[in-house]
Amino acid sequence: MSADAGSRDDRAAGPVVRPRRLRRTAALRELVAETSLRPAQLVLPVFVREGADAPVPISSMPGVVQHTRDSLRAAAVEAAELGLGGIMLFGVPETKDARGSGAVDPGGILNLGIADVVAEVGDALPVMSDLCLDEFTDHGHCGVLDAAGRVDNDATLEVYAEMARAQAAAGVDVVGPSGMMDGQVAVxxxxxxxxxxxxVAVLAYSAKYASAFYGPFREAVDSSLVGDRRTYQQDGRNGLEGVREALLDVAEGADMVMVKPALAYLDVLRRVRDAVDVPVAAYNISGEYAMVEAAAAKGWIDREPAILETLMSIRRAGADVVLTYWAAEAARLLRP
Structure with a gap:
């Protein structure tokens, strides 16, 4: 047989390495799957509105509402029954002031919501709460302002300490400081x-970036913000800075750290996961949610697979925990 004939025979035999062998059936694909997505890895963010007598739909986030205290309790029970990893509470007060007094008031809506949920679910579901002032200030910033109208870092820390004590007294399991003030975790x-x-554990919003994707959230909390938060939230051009912030928070005592937003910062998420030795969360934020919902409503994408693919991408990038408005629905979709 000639050398040319031998070469033709080798080509006819086809490739030796055939990765498709392990994709042939659903069972094989399940066997070799590198990344998991389970309800216990998902946390449901929820909004509770003071004075509401019925849930209030959020127009830019179809399917998401501002809860009443009663509907919040029902959502928490459902989250526990679905086996979610937690529920994260945000308060929407009726009145606001420059200092965000409602955030530290034991009778404020967020602290009442925490107590309601803890009484309803006990230890069956980790109860988490946002620890920030933006929902409670009449200027919409995450801290108190100085005479020149700038966010006063150290004065804000004093209020955060009060807020932490109030949330702990309400029974919270995990506080989520999200204001991006220097030294907030230590205080x-x-x-x-x-x-x-x-x-009480601390889930630090460590790498929280100034983002165009927060828009629907501001409707969800009736934000009063004028201007932006670029003097304290991170610059989207900086990845290394996100790692530095996470390391600082771990050194100050954070039990978990977070990257927010998730999808536009998957590279930062991967860097943070590689850098720290505590659990890492990522927040699949309102704008990310709204984009999928809007495209699905137009018939441009297949909604349910897109939801699971989005969440899987965040897990694959390194998140141990994913905060997502789809948490309850995803848990149902993941049922065998």
Whole structure:
């Protein structure tokens, strides 16, 4: 046989390496899947509105509402029954002031919501709460302002400490400081420990970027913001800075760290996951949710597979925990 004939025979035999062998059936694909997506990895963010007598739909986030206290309790029970990893509460007060007084008031809507949910689900579902002032201030910023109208970092930390103690007294399991103030984790950790709440965990919003994708959230919390938050939220051009912030928060006592938003910062998420030795969360934010819902409503994408693919991408990038408005629906979709 000639050399040319041998070469033709080798080509006819086809490739030796055939990765498609392991994609041939659903069972084989399941066997070799590298990334999992389970309800226990998902946290449901929810909004509770003071004075509401019925849930209030959020127009830019189809399917998401501002809850009443009663409907919040029902949502928490459902989340526990679905086996979700947690529920994250945001308050929407009737009145606001420059200091965000409603955030530290034991009778404020967020603290009442925490107590309601804890009473309803106990230890069956981790109860988490946003620890920030933007929902409660009449100027919409995440901290108190100085005489020149700038966010005063250290004065804000004093209020965050009060807020942490109030949320701990309401029974929260995890506080989520999201204001991006320097030193916030250390101050909150000290406040909790000093109040005898050393069991309350801190999920630090460590790498939180100034983003165009927050728009629907501002409707969800009736934000009063004029201007932007670029003096304290991170610059989207900086990836290394996100890692630095996460490392600082871990050093200050954070039990978990977060990257927010998720989809536009998957590279930062991967870097943070590689850099820290605590669980890493990512927030699949309102604008990301709204884009999928809008495209699906137009018939441009297949909605349910797009939801699961979006969440899987966040998990694949390194998130141990994903905060998502689809948490309950995804849990139902993931049922065998």
């Amino acid at each position: 909150i950790r000290a406040a909790l420990d000093g109040a005898g709440a050393s069991d």
